[in-house]
Amino acid sequence: MRVCAAPPFAASAPRVGDARWRAHDLLKLKQLPEADDEPAWVRAAFARAPFAVVRRAEAAAGFVAAGVRGTARAERYGTWINTQDIELLISPEVLLDREPSPERATLPAFVALAALRAHEALNGYVWGPAGSVGFELAAQVPTITASSDLDVLIRVPQRCDSASLHALADALATAARLASTRVDAQLETPAGGVALAELAMGKARVLVRASDGARLVADPWQARSSEPTS
Structure with missing residues (x-):
């Protein structure tokens, strides 16, 4: 990911492997909480298509690493999804x-x-x-x-x-x-x-x-x- 949000969990929090979420799966989201450092294009991209792509990174319990896609090749944003915000998984x-x-x-x-x-x-x-x-x-x-x-x-x-x-x-x-x-x-x-x-x-x-x-x-x-x- 070209830009990545700071994790919403403590650096010392144990990382867990959750077999439900696999790299390249697409997640339809109920919401995407705004991060302080997110690029300006993210909100418009999410409004256009409320999806994120599971990426390969470890996360704490209750979260999954994912990426948001913009309309340009350079518009890729790594973030962390609360699993409660996942509406649908598409492999x-x-x-x-x-x-x-x-x-x-x-x-x-x-x-x-x-x-x-x-x-x-x-x-x-x-x-x-x-x-x-x-x-x-x-x-x-x-x-x-x-x-x-x-x-x-x-x-x-x-x-x-x-x-x-x-x-x-x-x-x-x-x-x-x-x-x-x-x-x-x-x-x-x-x-x-x-x-x-x-x-x-x-x-x-x-x-x-x-x-x-x-x-x-x-x-x-x-x-x-x-x-x-x-």
């Missing part, structure tokens, strides 16, 4: 069955998503759109542009072999060529989120992002043995 995989409005379905990112839906390489996976595409489908407000990329989240709790990783990477590349846009995927593993592109390259260590920080790991499907990033 990326739920959004897979939602269609954009007909007049926006021809935008490249939506074309790429339609191509991925039809690709057999993703059969059997739990996955869905994230980023600006996911936000538009959840909030039902125009969010993406003709230059927007497509970001997808793929849940892989069990180990993927090299052939499966390459099949997924090939599916994304095919959709990207068809739609003339960029398509990226993050795999949600037991250790955290890791870019499909990194795993498919067969690197000795890959960057994994978790709620307590980013680290390099040799195997994101094993119990954590890691090196914090500098």
